[in-house]
Amino acid sequence: xxxxxxxxxxxxxxxxxxxxxxxxxxxxxxxxxxxxxxxxxxxxxxxxxxxxxxxxxxxxxxxxxxxxxxxxxxxxxxxxxxxxxxxxxxxxxxxxxxxxxxxxxxxxxxxxxxxxxxxxxxxxxxxxxxxxxxxxxxxxxxxxxxxxxxxxxxxxxxxxx
Numbered sequence: 001x002x003x004x005x006x007x008x009x010x011x012x013x014x015x016x017x018x019x020x021x022x023x024x025x026x027x028x029x030x031x032x033x034x035x036x037x038x039x040x041x042x043x044x045x046x047x048x049x050x051x052x053x054x055x056x057x058x059x060x061x062x063x064x065x066x067x068x069x070x071x072x073x074x075x076x077x078x079x080x081x082x083x084x085x086x087x088x089x090x091x092x093x094x095x096x097x098x099x100x101x102x103x104x105x106x107x108x109x110x111x112x113x114x115x116x117x118x119x120x121x122x123x124x125x126x127x128x129x130x131x132x133x134x135x136x137x138x139x140x141x142x143x144x145x146x147x148x149x150x151x152x153x154x155x156x157x158x159x160x161x
Contacts, residue, residue, distance in 0.1 A: 058085045062110065062132075064117040070107035071128055072118045075149040081108070083117070083132035090131065091116040126153035 061082045066073040073079070091099075093114055096106060107128075108118030121127035128146060138144035 057088050058090070060085060062115075062117075064108045064132075065111055066118070067105075067107045067109075070105065070118075071120055071126070071149070072107045075145040077145075080111075083130070083134065084136040085132050086136075087131065091119070125157055126150060 061084050064081050064083060066076060066079055066081065068079075093116060096116070100106065103121055103123060105120045105122055106116050106118070107120045108130075109116055115131070117131050119129045126149070128149075130146065134144040134146045138147055
């Protein structure tokens with residue numbers, strides 16, 4: 001499960017006043033769709049309990065538009081990026097308003113605005129969760145901007161302690 005989902009799931013339950021025991025994406029029976037299987041075009045990729053889970057992964061590079069004034073935009077320096085994906089679930093955009101009220105900021109979205117790609121916590125020194133895999137584009141002498149940003153923020157924070 002991606003960092004984006006690990007953070008978003010408990011926050012979504014908390015923001016809605018729900019009991020997190022029945023979180024659907026952990027295979028339990030709750031009907032609250034905090035995570036949705038990924039969409040291709042306007043079609044949600046569906047599978048049943050009998051399926052072998054194949055064929056419903058979001059694979060490859062996808063574009064992402066970054067919001068002005070966000071940490072992500074500052075790290076990348078560009079308004080549009082392309083990142084590689086390899087996952088089955090997405091944060092359900094239908095929960096955007098409630099999640100933003102709870103403190104999450106959607107700082108990167110798919111061009112059509114339907115797929116959250118990057119989230120941030122503005123009240124945290126450095127909190128960025130991504131739906132994609134930055135390690136797939138990082139190299140020893142050309143690290144990914146999220147990794148260099150995290151290391152720089154960690155070094156700065158260590159000086160303040």
